[in-house]
Amino acid sequence: MARRAGSDGIRTEAAIREAALRLIARHGYEAMSMRRLAEEIGLGAAALYRYFPNKQALLFDLLREHMAELLDAWDKARLDRPAPALARLECFTRFHIRHHLPRSEGVFLSYMELRSLTPENFAAVEAMRRRYEQDLIDILDDGQADGSLDCVRPRLAARAVIACLTGITTWYRPHGALSPREIEDSYWDMIARMCGARQTERATCSTPA
């Protein structure tokens, strides 16, 4: 057989992405064979090469997409400079959790499989990660400058905060004991104290459902 009834390039590409994300997260990039991936969507292995030139390009695409989506969403959600550093930190914290909770597979990929990228591809993804991290550092720096926060080493604190928050995805399960909102609140509490927040007041970006 060849082209199948109701087939559609765009939908197929999305299906490949979705299945690849799941399979790589579950078994690892090297452990996922192109045949197995194709089978998952009911395709022959050869069909995959219409959409991605090779396996490495597929991985890169997933990781680049994951980071681009993060940066895009952050650009929309972020609270900017006139706002107090404390509010901006709360905004960052809640955004990070909210954005990553439903994307645990992408999170896992994007720092488990960085090593499987070619050097150039790695550099591209790494640059995006740094850009995100730098935004957090800026918040902590500003808080340090105006006395609303107290981190002795903002660069270190930024890494600590991100590791802390990203770690949530390793244990979170959609119907677990804690709701996303409870997790968010608890973590914001911890992060605020960790960064030496003087007084804790609610930020504007945090309240929506």
Next chain:
Amino acid sequence: MARRAGSDGIRTEAAIREAALRLIARHGYEAMSMRRLAEEIGLGAAALYRYFPNKQALLFDLLREHMAELLDAWDKARLDRPAPALARLECFTRFHIRHHLPRSEGVFLSYMELRSLTPENFAAVEAMRRRYEQDLIDILDDGQADGSLDCVRPRLAARAVIACLTGITTWYRPHGALSPREIEDSYWDMIARMCGARQTERATCSTPA
């Protein structure tokens, strides 16, 4: 040729372990071939099967060993119950950093490649991880009970602390800007605040070089 001059089973086994740890950390379990591993130590691939029945057993051995070493070292370093919770938390924090800094490859393995274990092997390693985590939860619980610490959710806080600390190994480089001691001090500061420590006094287990 066959047996080589100056060869020694025990030394060879150690060499296999070391090389496997490095290769898997660098390229992933599935990406490491037995031939490549053997070549790394100047051996034929068949020789590996004298020491490990198969590839999976080798991985399991590395992960089990990594956890066993952690639990052993922790049993020796830990501060126990009569001691104040704050001191025990500091002891845990400093121990965790000190123990993991020179073992970044093992750390990486032991939560990147858990998925590559068979279910029974996974359960065995996971049980050890839980045991370690529970010790931290106990400390936080005790601190909560006697008022020296203030974590609303000790289980959550324990995960946050561990993620935070373990994250260090992803960026730490032996000759980086910060010494292990500076990192230790900075992180203890953050962790203490995160867990709502009332007053920060030095613990006995923390001072040695």
Next chain:
DNA sequence: ACTTGAAATGAACAAACGTTCAATTAAACT
């Protein structure tokens, strides 16, 4: 010097790998 057994080998296995390509089908367009 002789025997024994640990240590390692090279060749072979079937299976699976990523990838290419000419051929084929069905949808879309005229």
Next chain:
DNA sequence: AGTTTAATTGAACGTTTGTTCATTTCAAGT
């Protein structure tokens, strides 16, 4: 209805994979 073109296939490619096994070499024990 006929033509074009996007979507997919099956078969084949050369490699590489984990693993087995009879064989060989060398060190240690007597």
